Amino acid sequence: MREIRTNYDETKGNEIRTLCLQCDKKTYHVILKSVDEHGREKYTDWNFNWDTHFQIIQCQGCKTVSFRKASLNSEEMVQVGENELEPEIHEQLFPPRLEGRKGIAKNVLRIPKSVRCIYKETNTALMADLPVLTGIGIRAIVETVCKEKEAEGNNLLKKIDSLVNKKLLTPAGAEILHNLRVLGNKSAHEVKPHSVEQLSVAMDVIDHLLMDVYILPFKVKKAFKEE
């Protein structure tokens, strides 16, 4: 037998520490509104209980409002003391976010539309914990930049080297892109996901590439235009 009970604002006013979208670190958030579901499934010799809290939350630093879903159940526990167990909280935040990953922020408008679309999607995939799609997206960004800059060569390896010849990329940067190229290959052909840490570093490299190729040249041009 399955029962669900729904309460409103049961967790309203509570304070939690979670990752803020704007502050890019864990901050105190207050729960402004909540819908709180309590479920119970009865079996002949045992019960399964679960709680799901849907909450509108607000950062107490920057006041940014976002959404949190916190789920826990009677089967998954974590040890908090020597003989003390507590239900493990599974937290999902919307929009999704990843600590230390601000990306190129508003500078995204300085990159060409073709690159921008795939960059935004890949960034969202990374933050939504979709590692296979992130790997494929990273390769697609490198390919799109090569195409947009009319890199020469009949494969991606040669095209990346051609960006060095065009003085758009340093040899060190090319070396890293070759690693990302292999990473994209593995994601696409072996459907092998990489760790979030690896992918996050790979996206940092992409950010540097976009800074060097598009954003800094634009800023330099704008700043020195009058001289």
Ligand SMILES: [Zn+2]
């Ligand atoms: Zn904040």
